[in-house]
Amino acid sequence: MKITYLVFNLDGMGGTSRSAITQANALAGDHRVRLLSVTRSGERPHYDIDERVDVRYLVDVREGQDPAAIGVELPAAQARALHERESLLVPERWDWQFTALCDLGLEHALPHLDTDVLVTVTPGLLAAAVQLLPPEVVVVHQEHRSSSDRSSGLEPLLYFAPRADVVAVFTPAMADWVREQLGDATPEIAIVPNPLPLGFTPRSRLDSPLILTAGRLVNEKGYSRLIDAFALVADQLPDWRLRILGLGPKRTELVRQIRRLGLYDRVELPGAVSDMRGEWAKASICALTSRAEAFPLVVQEAMAAGVPVASYDCASGPREIIEHEVNGLLVSPESIAGMAAALLRLAADTDLRRTLGEGAYRTSRQYDAYAIAERWVGVFSAARARRTVAGRLAPRVTALASAKPVATSAAAARAAEGVTPVEAREATLAWAVRCAVAASHEWLVIPAHEAGAPVVVLPIADRDAFLKSLGDTGAPAYLSVRDPEQHGWPERRGSVHTLGDELRRGMTPRLFLEPWPVVDGTSQLVGQGCSVEVQFWERHVDGGLVSPTRNRYTTKIPAGASLVPATIEGVEVRTLPLMATPTVNECRFPVDVVYTWVDGNDPEWDAAREQRIAGIEGGAQQTAQTREASGRARFISRDELRYSLRSVHLFAPWVRNIYVVTSGQVPPWLDLDHPGVRVVRHDEILPADALPTFNSHAIETSLHHIPGLAEHWLYFNDDFFLGRPLRPEALFSPAGLTSVFFAPSTIGLSDLPGSPPWLKAAWNNRRILQDTFGAGTTNALAHAPYAVRTSVLREIEERFKDDVERTARSPFRSDTDISMLSSFVQHYAVLTGTAYVAEADTEFVNIANPDLDWQLSLLMKREQDFFCLGDHHDHGFRLDRLDALLAGFLQEYFPVAAPWEKDETR
Incomplete structure (x- = not known):
């Protein structure tokens, strides 16, 4: 076989050239082998080359003489000019060593090269080879770098690797990375280590210090x-x-x-x-x-x-x-x-x-050079066979391999059915602690407190024993292991059995135990916020343990440090005394939730609504009759409340009490005996002369009068939903300030004719606040839970008494309303220093849109903190189809019933 190694320079000390020379020397006894060096910089190669190996240079760049393309007649001045110009075949951003003179040498040699196989050893050489070689030559690229950690050469590697017949790497991890990057365009991958140089190596006596x-x-x-x-x-x-x-x-x-x-x-x-x-x-x-x-x-x-x-x-x-x-x-x-x-x-x-x-x-x-050479012969022969199929030349670009699929199964999803994030967090931490106890007597847990995941800490000497225990009988079937990204290599995920065992080969200091986030393409309910980090700390020479990464407490735990018991996520653990203490970053006050809800399908309620409209006199009746003020779309119930309450149960278990404010209606599925949820009637909080009311602005003026309501609470419309597990710190500061999430939409200029009542209320808010503080409002608020404080609402009630009372006594939305809980209090709190502007991942979906099914499928990725399903008077789907679509989505997103839901099958 005729085999050619293409290297950039044979005369230097580089390990890449040395490897190519070693391979060529080992193959020279049975094959015609050539070393083709792009440049010549010395009188002879730095490493010894077998005399049977043909050596050829393309460009002479030795010091003391003009550069020249060997075998090409070219005036010296022109050669110098080319050598000073950037290469076109291999631009400087790919490899700074190449010049236009190198291009000339390569273009002179490669198109007519008489060889069966050409081996390239850098991405730049690969780029030149696949562009210039005859189609019958097999190209094998040897990747000598930890590819994902390349500071240069990554672009040509990923661009030209699919055009090689074989990409050879040293390790399975490098092979996985190439497959991950190239996907279906991945060529044949060979895993072959570097050979040891030929010749005798003396043994060390190991007695020299x-x-x-x-x-x-x-x-x-x-x-x-x-x-x-x-x-x-x-x-x-x-x-x-x-x-x-x-x-x-x-x-x-x-x-x-x-x-x-x-x-x-x-x-x-x-x-x-x-x-x-x-x-x-x-x-x-x-x-x-x-x-x-x-x-x-x-x-x-x-x-x-x-x-x-x-x-x-x-x-x-x-x-x-x-x-x-x-x-x-x-x-x-x-x-x-x-x-x-x-x-x-x-x-x-x-x-x-x-x-x-x-x-x-x-x-x-x-790693004997001759043994490695035999492996290369097999790689070269197989590549040549693939290049000719039934006597015809196969195309160079192939797709023989792709990234290995992550080994998940429907069993993981079935195992997680009915499991809440709270239960998954407890089970995951319990299993991590169980494995830690089995592996070490020095384990402890760093609590997560307000952010991140709890961290189970063990000495690195006990790492292997911990990993052995991971796959023992009793592990939750929905658990996976995540090996995090490091040094540019992509993260890996696998089962506690498979990846847990594979990790024993290395000595990485961190891993994560967590439920599979995606199973068969479906994002899982317990796929976020349920992780437990495991860290293996190195032993200091003084006996202490040293952290592999920063944490808020310490980089080192002294030997013999005292530990105290603690309960984290319902699991009995042990930790350092300081770590058991709440931090200044935590919200430690109680938080309640308040909903306003109405069932517009109730005929008695609807009759009361019509009667109330009929009792209004003058032009106010005409305003009340508009669909923006009293249209059925504002009151219709599609069971959103049930699922919004489920979102609180699943994703905010820290909530103390939930209050549902209604005109007296009670959802048929709600268990009134459950201590976590209480129904509050309008007549308990609103003035008698304001009832009955059908105006959410009016109801909002009195929600802070709910008996027993906490100082800090969240106001939900029934079409607001939490999208994933959240801590109270996402909505409140540790000092009790409330968050404000502004929407990108503006409220525009005031008093535009034909504007809806909500916008007129926003303008009224702006007028009042501008008169009071000299600052104007510009943006609407995001459709997300509103964080409020009872004391701030009482302050507003006293300070702007006339505006509040007028709104409270408007039975339908009117032009004089203020929107006290969905705009006014937020801007007021920012101006008075009791609120801060925050950011969150929010989504608003208008369920009237004809692409609703597509928008709901995007929500199922579970990548948002909050979302709102806003209704409208006109819809893009038939109502029966719309109801079925929403019901299916909500059940899939929130599949676990809350404890206050009645068993309706009885």
Whole structure:
């Protein structure tokens, strides 16, 4: 087989070129192999190349001579000009190394290249290859970077990868990422590790007090963290040294750090060396502190010398090579305390070091260059076979793979049927605590208080035991595990059995237990607000536990810290005394809910309405007869109240009491004996001479007179709904200020003829407030629960007595009303400092719209805090179809009956 490796430069020290050379050398005995280098920068390649491998350069850029495209007759001045211009094949934003002169060299060589397979090793080279190669050449791209962490080259990788025959990556995690990005356009994926360089590698005796690492001195390698970790244990390891081999822009900063820590005679930065095998033979520990790695050659080389490795866990790379406690130690990412503890263990325990060193050496055998070469031959041969189907050339773009589907089933949805968010939160936390108790004697829980999720904390040494317990019998069937995004890799979700077991391979410090948020494409009732975070804290060398991420309390818990019992989400746990105390960010006052409701289908009520209209004299009767003031659409009931109350039960269990204000009507399904809901008649709160009233503005003027009503409460229209679990802090400040949610719609200029009563009321509000405070109102309020305070309403009632009383005695909406609870009090509270402007995800759906079914399907994604189903006089659906559509939606969104609903089947 004729195999060509296309690299950018063979003469440098890069690991990518070294890998290509190693592969070419291993294949040269049985195949015709060529190394095609875009540029020549030295007199000879940096790494040794087998004499059987053909080496060819395209562009000569050696110092001391004019740049030139080899084999192309071109005046020197023109070549220099091209070399100073940006490449068109591979623009600078993709890879800064390419120039227009490189384009010329590639365009001269690739269209006529005599080869069966071309292997590219960077995305820029892949871009050039698929644009210039003959169609019969198989293109195999080897991705040498942790792709999702690329700072450059991501665009050409994702754009041109579907046109390759094979994209080869080092690890399953990298393969999953490529599939996630490309979906149905994903080409064939091969998972093949880097080979070890050919030749003899001496074994280390592991008796030299030396910690060694190597790589470019750049931020991504995290050497400053390694130096900090060594500083924590340096006094306990007086004979040990840390040596960091390599060159790079961060050398000066590292030197300053070493001096600041007083380690100038303990930490060495000798630069680059040509014989890494000899260096590993001198070392006893290899340390890797990179933020992200693809498949680190430094770990492979260390293991080939029998040197155990202490490494940060990454989404790919280290966890694929290092088996914790078998051939090295994995440390949670970026944990200085964890790395310090790992170095101390390996340095202080000779037996452990030798045991892990032997495991490391055995692991390295699988990376033998000739064994890897045989795997490549299989990849190349299969790709060639796919390129010719029945003697015909297949198109280059294929869709042979796609992202792996998340393994969910209808069983998870069935298991969650009838489960409320409160019950799911309790069950999830109870299971997390049960697993923590089984795994550790040092566990504790950080309460969520007003935000986030409760956090179960364990030492990282107990991580494996916890993960083993996750899938035990008794776990709620609706639970999933979420492995959160880190370092650019996408998050993963799986079952407590499958993903919980898979996570044991790594050493990530965080995971989330939560009900499946989506099952078979349907957003679940318990899919939000029911998470429990689990954190695994590294052990500090002084015995304390160090947090892997920021929290509001502490980054470190001292050894032997006292714990106290606490009840969180109904589960008995233990926590630190400070954590058991409410925070200043919490709302600790009682909150009630008030509804106004009417059943416009009641014939007695409707007769009273008609009689009331008939008793009005003069022009006021004409106004009262308009459909905006007294039309049936304003009073019709489609059972919204039942489901709005369910939304409070499901998503705001912190509400103390619910009051339903009516003219005396009682929903047939409402259990009046239930202590959580009370029906309040109009005659209990409104003046006798104001009754009967059919004006919501009038009713709103007296809601704060409800006996026993809390100072803080929420006013709901019956077509307002909570969309997902919320805390009271979403509606009130801890000091008791009330939220105001403005709508984007404006109330416009005043006194426009033909305007509806609600808008005239808004203008009346504005006139009064402008006269009083010198500030005008501009926007309507969002259709969402109105947070109010009883004391502020009493203040308004006294201060604007005439306006309030006039509105209270208007039996139908009139031109002189104020809208006390749906606009006036909110603006007044902002102006007097008892309210604040807030934001929320709100949706308003006009159920008269002809696309109602589509709008309701969007709501079923459950992505809104509040929504309103506003009615109208004219509808786009037949009424029977409209009622069925709304009933089906509301039952699906709020499927669990509230405890105050009667069993109507009896």
